[in-house]
Amino acid sequence: MQDLAPMRRALISVSDKTGLIDLAAALVERGVEILSTGGSAKALRDAGIDVRDVSDVTGFPEMMDGRVKTLHPKVHGGLLALRDNDDHVAAMEAHDIGAIDLLVVNLYPFEETVAKGADYDTCIENIDIGGPAMIRAAAKNHAFVNVIVDIADYTALLHELDQNGGQTSFQFRRRLAQIAYARTGAYDAAVSTWMADAMEEQNPRRRAFAGHLAQPLRYGENPHQRAAFYVDGSNRPGVATAEQLQGKELSYNNINDTDAAFELVSEFDPADGPACAIIKHANPCGVARGASLQDAYQKAFDCDRTSAFGGIVALNQRLDKATAEQIVEIFTEVVIAPGADDDAIAVFAAKKNLRLLTTTGLANTRETGLAYRQVSGGMLVQDRDSGFIGMDDLKVVTKKAPTDAQMRDLLFAWKVAKHVKSNAIVYVNGGATVGVGAGQMSRVDSALIAAKKAERMAEAMGLDAPLTQGSAVASDAFFPFADGLMEAAGAGASCVIQPGGSMRDDEVIAAADEAGLAMVFTGMRHFRH
Template sequence: MPHLIPIRRALISVSDKTGLVEFARFLQKSGVEILSTGGSAKALVDADIAVTEVSDFTGFPELLDGRVKTLHPRIHGGILGVRDNPAHQKAMEEHDIPPIDLVVVNLYPFESTVAGGAEFATCIENIDIGGPSLIRGAAKNHAFVTVVVDPEDYAPVMDAMKDNNGATPLALRRQLASTAFARCGAYDGAIATWFQDQINEQTPRYCVFGGRLRQPLRYGENGHQHAGFYVSGLGRPGVGSARQLQGKELSYNNINDTDSAFDLVCEFSKPAVAIIKHANPCGVASSDSIVDAYKAAFACDPVSAFGGIIALNRPIDGPTAEAITSIFTEVVIAPGADEDALRIFETKKNLRLLLTDALGDARAAERTVRSVAGGFLMQDRDALVVDERDLKVVTRRAPTDQEMEDLLFAFTVCKHVKSNAIVYAKDGATVGIGAGQTSRVDSARIASWKAEEAATAAGLTAPRTHGSVVASDAFFPFADGLVATVKAGAVAVIQPGGSVRDDEVIKAADDAGIAMVFTGVRHFLH
């Protein structure tokens, strides 16, 4: 396989014209003949760069509104021909097929078209056909052809040609071929996923997905693990679409926790704040103002809030920024921030501030993926939202209006807490959270214990769990878990129900004089 291949003829057909003129001007100065199509050719001609139209090169006009341009033997033969294969060389000479040494193609903007909410027919028209064929052909024949699918790779190609008398080295061609195949895979994955969503195909026979590297990360969950942050360009607003205005580079764990936090606050219509630590909420509140919501969320567990991730579902104002910066915070994510808030955050140079410009849809139908040995699990994200009409009162006492409001709030938060999950809430704020235990009764006790610590730190005479409501992400398998919540001071309970011992649990609630409602659905989060 040859090491250096000179670039004498290039095919350029791009939708993203970033840096195109500079690159093409360099090729022209290097004596490269440029073939091009449509908008690319016009952009180059307008820049006084000599171009041969593909239709003139092939002797065949563009057809079908531009759907057929480069699908021609003289193009694909020039790309796929193996230069040191005598039979290939003979065929190319017989059919007057000149070699094409450089293929510069990026694809129709399918992902951004879908993200912009275009109608079905428009999305279909933005599925590129000729582009992937050219890219795959060039990448397959990288022994002789250089392929560029991303404007970021113009500079490395120009540098290589400068260093090698107009040629590219094999190592670079292999790297570019790898990028090209991955780009085609991610593109096809986006199309397939979108199409499956359009026809509501729940478990497609084949599943593909992909993304573009947004940033390489210093490490993964731990220092010995390699990691990168990839974005698809599709889906809800959130950490993948956010702008980072300041602060250190995000870590793997920062990104994971920030995603969890923003996902949670997008559940609420009123101003809401979530504080996340190690992928679990340590305080969540919804109030009439965003600063009051922050203060109530922080009061749930001030110790765990130190060094946490804070998400807000309203733009941040000055008073809220003052409150947030009173302790060390790793990341803040919100749909926006006013000038006062930005000035305050600027004094905390290491604080990472992310703005999304929009909120995510809590009911959005998307899929989540988790790898396992030899494959992966895929499911719909938990977008179910329970309201009062879904609830069944199973005790003699029914919840009051305020208790019902807090029960729905607590059950919503519970959806975002690792199982087994117990959440105590009062007046639209969490007052105790127990997460990730192997026993539900342990989660109830831990949440109560943390509430007692918070009360002591705040100088209160009793923990806020007194008079609170409590939510459980799954049913109580025994009455002991419910009894533990009653001992903590809970006066109303929301849980899915469905245990063989439901009658025993209901009796325990009635004996304690508390209200209990069943949702009929659980919210496991593993």
């Protein structure tokens, strides 16, 4: 395997022409002949760069609206020929095939076209055929050929040529080949996913997944695990598309927890008032609405002040100075919000390790899409949990009906329970969580833990009684027995929201009636494993 390979001839055919002129001019300056197609060739000529049309090389014009232009033996032979194979060299000479040492291609903008909501035929026309074929050919022959699919690699190529006297190393070419195959794989994944959606095919026989490296991470959940953060190219507001204004690099756990926090706070429409969610280890330790953003933060913080230390704070409105000053009173890992005032940013500037992320808006929690989870030997794929329950969807099943104020707290608790690891129990009082029980094997234990946390906070705050007294309680799934419900009643809950659907619903309803509770069924559960 030879290491250094000379570069004498390049084929450039790009959809995104950013940096095209500078790259081509630099290559010509280094003695590289340029072949090109269509719009790329025109752009180069207009810039005064000497270029040869691929159609002059193949002897065939571009045809069929540009669908056929590079699918020719003189192109693919030039990319695939082994320069150290006598038979290949002889075939090149016999058929007048010139070697191509560099391929620069970025593909038709299929993903962007789909994202704009283009019609079916327009999307089809933006599926590149010749580009992926050439990329795969050049990548296969990386022993001799360089292939560039990302504008970000233009500078690296020129540096490599200068370092090696107009040649490139095998390691460099192999790295480019890996990037190229990943790009064509991601492109095909985008096309196949779009076609499955267009056909309303829920479970296609084969499904492809792809991502683009956003950030190498120091390690994963634990220091002995390697990790990186990849994004899927969607524009959904959240941690993947947020701008980090300050603070040290996000960790694996920071990203995971920040995503959980932002998805939860996005359940609360800013038009209905400020809301805050504080997350620890992907579970909420406090969620609240308030008269102001500062008030919402304080109420969320008061749910579990101990767990809030070192947590993630998500806000549904633009961060202001007063709220920022409140947040920095304790150690906080990340704050994410749809924008931040200059005064708030100045407050955070004194806390150099605190990460501040701003987004373009809130996530649409009712938006459909797919969620993935890897298991040993495979992948679980399901719809994102975009299920929504409104006031009209609730069924009162007890003799006592909730008051309007109780109904508001029940719906608030239900939204929070959706984002708590199952088994989930959430107590809410006055638009704020006052106890959260998460991730227990028994629903009874979740109810007990949430109540115990409320008792500890009442003691710490000097209250006469825990705020679970008179609270609304949400259960993410049905109560299989009345015992969990009775624990909530014992903690002082006055009303309950749960999916219903247990074989013992009648027993649970009877127990609620006996305890004087109001209870509503949603008909929908929110397991979150």
